[in-house]
Structure formats: structure tokens, C-alpha cells
Amino acid sequence: MTLTISPQARDALSHWLDAQSALKGAAQNTLTAYRTDVAEFIAFLTHHHAEPQGLAPLARITVQDMRSWMAHLRGQEIAPRSIARKLSAVKSFYRWLAEREGFEPTAVLSARAPKFQKKLPRPLSQDAARAMIDTVELQSTTGWQGARDAAVVTLLYGCGLRISEALGLKGRDLPLGQTLRIVGKGGKERIVPVLPVARRAVEAYLTLCPHPMSPDEALFRGARGGALNPRHIAKVTEQARMQLGLPATATPHAMRHSFATHLLSAGGDLREIQELLGHASLSTTQAYTSVDQVHLMKVYEACHPKA
Incomplete structure (x- = not known):
């Protein structure tokens, strides 16, 4: 039409x-x-x-x-x-x-939306998340680009960033400290901790990156020096998950889901995880409790002697 x-x-x-x-x-x-x-x-x-x-x-x-x-x-x-x-x-x-x-x-x-089954997040296992980061780095024949892609995906998993938030980082955000101020959806600001592994990944990329870094330019650069396109990260993630035999749900956003689910599994507080993810509503974060319960039931069924 x-x-x-x-x-x-x-x-x-x-x-x-x-x-x-x-x-x-x-x-x-x-x-x-x-x-x-x-x-x-x-x-x-x-x-x-x-x-x-x-x-x-x-x-x-x-x-x-x-x-x-x-x-x-x-x-x-x-x-x-x-x-x-x-x-x-x-x-x-x-x-x-x-x-x-x-x-x-x-x-x-007064119009009512059709009912639909909300899809639960599909997190990766901890081993699969680590393998994804390692394998993403191998998708490029250029060393600095491989290091760049690994750094981006490490931030998604290690800090729970959205892809737009990771690619929105600027030179002024360097050097990465123990925390990072992120401006997310709706201009909502939050502070996220930066793990040493994430700092090391970004430092490795910066050491190899051939483009000069200025405060107002994107931290993650494309081949010609412009801001990295999110479609590139989606592409290398797809290539990596196919090599690893992971399902189609193993996307860049799944790394963020995995961050939240693994924190919850380790005993993280739901409201603290809400703050780390930048969710406006706790109900959005509560979806991860369903994921964790699904995982627990699978373990229970697999291990219980009478299951």
C-alpha cells in the first residue's frame, strides 16, 4: 500500500x-x-x-x-x-x-492489543559466552579489527551494555576505569562496573587501532575510520555462532541477556541488576527470573533420582 x-x-x-x-x-x-x-x-x-x-x-x-x-x-x-x-x-x-x-x-x-506470549530471553551458557568472545575475534583477518570486535562483545557480556551503548562510547570515555557512565534509553543515566577483562580487551584494541582517538569521535571505528556499524557486530556474531554450533538466538543482544542471567544465578539482587541494565521497570528485569527458573527445572529433572 x-x-x-x-x-x-x-x-x-x-x-x-x-x-x-x-x-x-x-x-x-x-x-x-x-x-x-x-x-x-x-x-x-x-x-x-x-x-x-x-x-x-x-x-x-x-x-x-x-x-x-x-x-x-x-x-x-x-x-x-x-x-x-x-x-x-x-x-x-x-x-x-x-x-x-x-x-x-x-x-x-479503547482498542485492545492482541494477546501474545512474551518471549523469554535466550541467554548463552557461561562457556558459550566465553567461546563467542574468542571466536568473534577470529572472524577478521585484520588483527586490530578482530581485537575491536572482541572488545565490543566483551562489553556487551561483561557490562550488560546494549549494542547502541557500546558503539556510542567516545574517546572522552577513555581510559576505562572501574566504572563507566552510560546514557541509555530515554536519556537515563546509569553507572556500570567495568571488569578487568573488559578493560584489557579495550586496551588491546586501542594498542592495535590505526586511527587516532579524539574525545568527540567514536571509540570503535570501522575500516575507514568512521563509527563502527552495528550490523558488522551482528554479522561477525552470526559467523561465530555458526562455527560454534549455537542457536540463531545467540545474537549480540543475547550477550546482554547472558550477563543478567548469570548475575542472577550467582545470587545477584534483582533491583541491582535492574539498575545495571538500565531498565525503567522492574517487570522487564523480572523476565530473567523466569529464565533462571527454567534452568533450575532442567537441572532438577536431569539430576533428581526420581525425575
Whole structure:
């Protein structure tokens, strides 16, 4: 379906995204997803009503319009989780638009997201996490690039960083001390401990890196000296997990999951782990307790004499 959006709707969408960025500190990836989801929704309404959807038509949205849109999404075989994400973006946009334009957004806000089974994180075992770091380093024929990739993945596992947070480090963050200040989602700051193994990995990379390091430039560089693209880390991680025979869930983000799960298994406090991960809600961190319980049940079933 061609994205047909009226100038008024396009301006409103742009102003809403600006507000999300300025007031809530939404990350760029989040803003891009919001833009796509809401633009597709408005384009659907344009096609559905066969007329441009300016601000007045958007304000006249009905419950039937919402049902038709969600039926359209289901007809495209979009996963319930993705439908829920799109609906959340549309609701957020309509709350802002309704307050600005003075209409009642009940038809949108009353729409219910489809139920879906939340996927639990898939952590690696401790041995697999260590093997992943070692094997990632071997994916490049250039020594400094291999050391760079190992340093990035070590930070994901050793500090529980998101890939965007690791690649967002600058020269000004050097030298790495015992702690590191991270600005995560929504501009939320947190302090994470840096293990000696992570410091050594970064120092090994810096020793070999051919590009000069200045305070405002990215710590991790691509081959030509620009900021390293996260797709590269995803690629070398995929290559490494295939060599190791690990499942497709062994992604860069799985290293962060593994960090949290292994801390929990070692007796870490759930709220402290929440702070280390930068989760806004404890419920997000609590997913790891389910993972740990699954692991405990497997051990129990394997070892109990009457299992």
C-alpha cells in the first residue's frame, strides 16, 4: 500500500516525533519505528476512506476504523507482538493529537492489543559466552579489527551494555576505569562496573587501532575510520555462532541477556541488576527470573533420582 499522507497529518506526525525526542528523550531507532508505524496507520485510513486524512478526519476516527485497521494487519500475517507495538505508537500519537486539537480519542485508546506470549530471553551458557568472545575475534583477518570486535562483545557480556551503548562510547570515555557512565534509553543515566577483562580487551584494541582517538569521535571505528556499524557486530556474531554450533538466538543482544542471567544465578539482587541494565521497570528485569527458573527445572529433572 502506497503511503499517502496529507500535509497536515505529516506535519502533526513530525511535531509529535519532535516532542517525543525533546520531552521523553526517545532514541533514534524508537523514533524511526514510531514514524513508520503511525505513517502506515494514517495511510491505511486514507485508503480505507478514499480521501486524504487531515486533522479533522483524524479526529473523527471510529471504533470501526480501528477494527478495520487491526483486521488489515492480521490479514498481512503481522505477528501479534508487532501489532501491539504499532497500536502503542498510534495511541501515543493520538493522546498528543487529541490534547492539541481538543477532541476525545476514546475510539483509539479503547482498542485492545492482541494477546501474545512474551518471549523469554535466550541467554548463552557461561562457556558459550566465553567461546563467542574468542571466536568473534577470529572472524577478521585484520588483527586490530578482530581485537575491536572482541572488545565490543566483551562489553556487551561483561557490562550488560546494549549494542547502541557500546558503539556510542567516545574517546572522552577513555581510559576505562572501574566504572563507566552510560546514557541509555530515554536519556537515563546509569553507572556500570567495568571488569578487568573488559578493560584489557579495550586496551588491546586501542594498542592495535590505526586511527587516532579524539574525545568527540567514536571509540570503535570501522575500516575507514568512521563509527563502527552495528550490523558488522551482528554479522561477525552470526559467523561465530555458526562455527560454534549455537542457536540463531545467540545474537549480540543475547550477550546482554547472558550477563543478567548469570548475575542472577550467582545470587545477584534483582533491583541491582535492574539498575545495571538500565531498565525503567522492574517487570522487564523480572523476565530473567523466569529464565533462571527454567534452568533450575532442567537441572532438577536431569539430576533428581526420581525425575
